[in-house]
Amino acid sequence: MLLSIYLRRLDRLRTVFAPSVRLISGKPISDVDDENLRCQMDQSSYDQKTVCEALTCYGNDWQKALEFFNWVDKESGFSHTTDTFNRMIDILGKYFEFQTCWVLINRMAENPLSVPNHVTFRIIFKRYAMAHLVQEALDTYDKLDDFNLRDETSFYNLVDSLCEHKHVVEAEELCFGKNVIGNGFSVSNTKIHNLILRGWSKLGWWGKCKEYWEKMDTEGVAKDLFSYSIYMDIMCKSGKPWKAVKLYKEMKSKRMKLDVVAYNTVIRAIGASQGVEFGMRMFREMRERGCEPNVATHNTIIKLLCEDGRMKDAYGMLNEMPKKGCQPDSVTYMCLFARLEKPSEILSLFGKMIRSGVRPRMDTYVMLIRKFERWGFLQPVLHVWKTMKESGDTPDSAAYNAVIDALVQKGMLDMAREYEDEMVERGLSPRRRPELVETSLEETLVCR
Incomplete structure (x- = not known):
């Protein structure tokens, strides 16, 4: 309070x-x-x-x-x-x-x-990498001696940040290139290779991913559970879920014990390739083997059910989650929002989400505003916007642009321009909209 x-x-x-x-x-x-x-x-x-x-x-x-x-x-x-x-x-x-x-x-x-601490500089690495300031990230690592943090953990954090934000080429050069940093510890290990493999995945270079996967075998790098989880995810994203299922069988033949992340990937893969019922079977197998499903597991099943049109079953799983000690999150609700086609149903579920204490993400608000905008409903757009503001969430440029588009669609240009002005005051850049530009020019001519 x-x-x-x-x-x-x-x-x-x-x-x-x-x-x-x-x-x-x-x-x-x-x-x-x-x-x-x-x-x-x-x-x-x-x-x-x-x-x-x-x-x-x-x-x-x-x-x-x-x-x-x-x-x-x-x-x-x-x-x-x-x-x-x-x-x-x-x-x-x-x-x-x-x-x-x-x-x-x-x-x-x-x-x-x-x-x-390590988290502090992991944040700095991440933000520099997101801003494509790779040299600044490398310079920061060099400064860590001043904080007694220039160690293996920081190096992994640096490489992970570069790979996560599409600078895998620089990360690979840093680890295995001509000018390798002298750290006093080995980088020729499975963990580093997993990070690089995931980096190629982030770029969506599926051929390079396959090449790197085979290179790990050639160089004798031992593949662990995380290696397989990453490559199964790559197979799913590259449109070959049946190959992810094949990898799962290979893991079983090697008697590898799957964790929740690996099972989540397998459920997604088998559900996409063989249908939601097979995904549900894997869900049950997971529990039988002593691996407790998490929120992401339930979200995967709910998404598969929604895509199959089984909304009643999806709602049933949503209601069962708290009883299993697994609280839904914003992604859970977004899976359902994506398939609902009636504004009243969406608003009812949105109200339930808020009352249950689940905080919407900004992309949740944007998704709903865009949905209502496409259908031509302004009142629900304003309701979602009001809820966002009352929840203390500050809108980003995507949210502003979504509500401005809804107002322009309804011809409420004065109000749309107020939101544009608010964006500019906050240092955000609105999209150019001919309707608002023309209105501005007409007003200027009248004033003259």
Whole structure:
């Protein structure tokens, strides 16, 4: 409750970076007339979880996130931990605010309660790789001696980040090229090869994946459970699920014990190649062998059921999940949303999702807005938008563009332009829409 009160309050704050955050009226927080709210804030003791949740709510608005981060430190007496610093650094990195990231890292190093850890630099590697700043990621690894973190774990994190974000060529050169970093540990192992294999998968270069898979055999690299899981996933994504099933049989012949990730891939593969009933059989086999299904397993089955038109069975599994100790997530509901064709059913399920405490992801909101827009229903679009704002989620450019398109479709150009202006104020770039550009020109000519 306190978190929601604060989030509503934070929406009224200016976006400033002064030591004390002030209201639009110009009064500092301590001078606010709302005595009850002030008392709640003064008497509360913010914990790490609450602060991380608040930062997550502003994951699409780094300025508000940083404003809150500074306020909670200077005004509420909360001492930031490594986890809260890491969350803030991740948000800043998402918007390429790397200079500010390093300011925070240096602040962390000054406090024994918030020293940078492997997660901190895994975040930096990831954000540099996403921004295609490969050299900056490599330079960061070289700096890790200053933090006593230049070790095998950090190297794996660096390679994983490069491979995850389509820089597998650079990652392979880093591991096996002419200028290999002298780390004092071997990189010619199964784990590194698995990362590189997954990197080629991320690029969708299926021929290269096959070549690398065979190269592992040629070079005598032992293939483990993760190797097979990655290559089965590659077979599914490349449109050859029957080959993934063949790999599963090969694993069984080698008496390899499958984990939940491997089973999830097999269920997806066998369901795609042989139908949902075979996927359900594998689901039951999984449990019989002592491997407990997770949320992703249930999501895979629900998706297969939806694709087969068995919506009643899909709803049945959704209702059974909590009884099995497996809470649905946003992906669970998105599998169902994708197949529903009646606005009333979607809104009913969306309400159930919110009431059950499942937080929609931003792409959930966008998916629903786009669906209603295609059908020409504006009221449900505005309902989803209102729910998103009331939940404390900050819309990203995709969400803004979706709602603007819905408004333009209905001829509500003035309101659409208000959302465009809001996007620009937040530093987001709206798409060019002829309807809004023409309206702007006509207004300019009239004014002249």
